[in-house]
Amino acid sequence: MIHIVTALFCEAKPLIHHYRLNGQQAENGFRVYENDTMRLIIAGMGKCAAAAACAYLQGLAPKKKHIWLNLGIAGHDSLRVGEAILAQKVIDAATNTAWYPPLLFTPPCRTVTLISVDQPETGYVTDVACDMEASGFYATAARFNSCELVQVFKVISDNRVSPVQQVSEKTTQEIIRQQLDKLDAIIQQLRELEARLAEQQRKPAIDFFLQRWHFTVAQQHMLQRLSQRWQVLTGTALDSNQFVAEKNSKAVLGAIENKISVLPVRFD
Amino acid sequence: MIEAIYIEQSVFDHPRSKAIRSRFSQARVIECQRYSEVFNPKAQNFRLQKRQPSLILAEKFKHFVLEAPLSYSIGSQRNYYFSHMLNCIYDCRYCFLQGMYRSANYVLFVNYEAFDAAIEETACQVDEPAYFFSGYDCDSLALEPVTGFIKHVLPLFRKLDNAWLELRTKSTQIRGLLDVEAMSNCIVAFSLTPEILAEAIEHKAPPLAKRLDALEKLQRAGWPIGLRFDPVIYCDNYQLLYEAFFEQVFARIDLQLLHSVSLGVFRVPQAYYRNMVKLYPEEKLFAGPLSASQPVVSYETALEREMLTFCRTKLLQLMPANKLFMCHDHN
Known part of the structure; x- marks a missing residue:
């Protein structure tokens, strides 16, 4: 099963349509959408919410190993709005802890360092993308599977010339929708790795x-x-x-x- | 091909880091604080990573030279090892590294001068021959075109009277050695295994014939040669296999230039063995007659003795006894 964690519904919406995910009855605090091979959770903003959402998803099938993806938007000083990135390094700004998601395949997009901050940032650090969830996601999801199967995929939503104030739900949906082919490619690569790992652990x-x-x-x-x-x-x-x-x-x-x-x- | 290079901040601009970066100009470069952030996290899969290992460039701060167990001796009471690199480009199924490390990435410590100082200091502290083994945590030569470590360290050993260097390898990367004058205190020790076994369990390593070719070239150039029949692997027809194999190897050996031969059966610490089986449960090597209840996993005692006795007897028909050394890890 592929577990995808997003912060906002507008980030999730293009995936819900693309992968034909069905909404599950909201008995608890998280909205979950799923099909036979994928489960998507809308965590809310921030690293604590992302960590909690990971734990919640794992709790739905606690004995199984899953592919984990954090998908969402991020800011970057110079990358163009709409460009997709994979995180090659995730830094938690509050603790300066770093994680290095191993990429065992040729990425279909640029790879960058991603820093997760606690409060929305309007400034930009050179050559570093910025979000609010990845560190919470990674620290938690990497407890549930080998970290080669835990990845962070973001689409650049704002930069110096197109600042965060211009980001809307509509533009978020659109830029993510345009990068679904890259998401598909990543998922396919991760599925291949998962199959190898499953063979090893059978x-x-x-x-x-x-x-x-x-x-x-x-x-x-x-x-x-x-x-x-x-x-x-x-x-x-x-x-x-x-x-x-x-x-x-x-x-x-x-x-x-x-x-x-x-x-x-x-x-x- | 290296697709990603992690570089510690402190050596990011080190000349060797720069040279390696330019050699792999297409590789992604990722800065880290310490190599352990990338290399040591628990939730990593060595087997998956072995498909596409990354290179980590780091600085080593201590424990440059460590004492080696006496059981690994090839003629001296003073034995040391050093590891300028962790992990190996080959994928030998018996290798303890896959059980010891969580990551298959290669770590290269670029501060070679610190190794020099530690080697020199250690050699100067003893008044008898000291042996330094370089191929403990990596193959000594396999990544030499990238690291240039051996090229760097040979001049040091040229000036140390009582220090011997062992390069342990399965590699055919010998150009750097052939380009310089042979050294009587540098043993190029080839790890060799019968061809059928090498094909089955020494993945990505040069075939036996290529290793023997390399060995012969070095021998002709005057380099002292070591033969490492370690680990000897059990199979039903091991006697036939190893007898023919020893004859095949010694047909290429000039006994005058043969420094030493060492012999030992497959053995690995229990904790590493458990990890290795988890990674490769379908491996035939681990399905055989191993005694897994001891701190060091190896063949059952009677079988181990039988294998060693057989191989020793055959070897002594081909070489003098004073050059043969037995490797044991007693439980």
Whole structure:
């Protein structure tokens, strides 16, 4: 699942249309829109709101790993209004803490340093984009997945010649809508990374063993690893029927180990 | 290809940082306070990052030279190692670095002069031969065209009477060595593995034939050569494989220029091993007959002894015993 955190509804609206996201019943403090592969939350402004929204989204499917994207608008001294950026460094202005989202793909847009401030800024720092959410988002979302899958995507809404006072809901929607192709490209790259990570973290099925015998948690881990080793060395899944004669979990683990110990190990 | 370079603020304008930046002029440049901000965060995936590692240019402040375990000795009681770089461009599945570090990015410490001072000071403090190993946390030569570290440090060792330098490598980047006069106190030690195993588990490393070619060129140029059969990897036909392999290697070796051979089986600290299995659960190397309950994970004791005895016997048919060193990490 892709989790997207925006601050404002006007930032979210182009995505809601583009990805055909359906609004969920607002039982709590956040508005969430989703389809089968994506969940979008409107956090409100500020890093605390962004952090809370991340935690809220993760709470909807707490055992799963998700792709995380913070999408919104940002100011920059010189980049043109409407230009898309990915954050290569996120700085929290209040604490001077920095995060470095690893970009393991060729970005479809410029990458810049992004500083998250607590109050709206009217001044501009050279070559640095400015927002109010990314640091809260990143600090929280990076707790829930490997940071290669946590990214910050912004569209420049204002600069020195077109200051923040000129930003409106309408222009925000429009500049984000115009960069949806880049967002699509980023999402596709992140999905590929997610698939690789999922492959790496895929556990062999041990349900049949668990139905037949009682395994402690530690024993379940041992069983998982033995199943993996069996699969690697034989190319087949471990079949619980081979061990029906065993009386308990300890005996099952011992029997599997014995079988594995005589399997050939070849690299050719 | 390096797509991103992180540079510590303190070395942003260092001449070596500038040279490396200009070499990778297309790379994104990102300034950081300390390399650890990029390298150490927990939620990183080494395997994913290995697809496209970035380069981090940093300054090292302490622990330039550290004592190496006596079990790694190749003939001296005084053994030290230093790491001008962390991580390696190769992707060998047995390598402990993937279990030790969270990030696959390469860290290069650009203040080479501080390493020089520490090496010189250490060498001067001892009155017996001191060995300095450079290939502990990285391959000594693989990134030499970028770092130029070995080119920098060789003149220092030329003037140190009691100091020996070991360059441990799988690389064929030997031009820098061939361009200068061979040094009797610099051992170029090649890590070698039978071809079938190298193809299966030494990803991105030069094939065995290329390594042997490089070794032979250096030998002809007069450089002392080291052979590192470490780790020896178990497989069903390991005896056939290693016997043929040793013969293949020694057919290219001039025993006069052979400095040392070291031999050890696959072994890795338990904590690193756990990380390595998490990263590569489908790896055959980790599915084999390893004893994972000890502080150092290795083959079961009887098998380890059998493998070492077999390899040692075969090696001693090809080389003198006084040049063979056994590597152990006792539990």
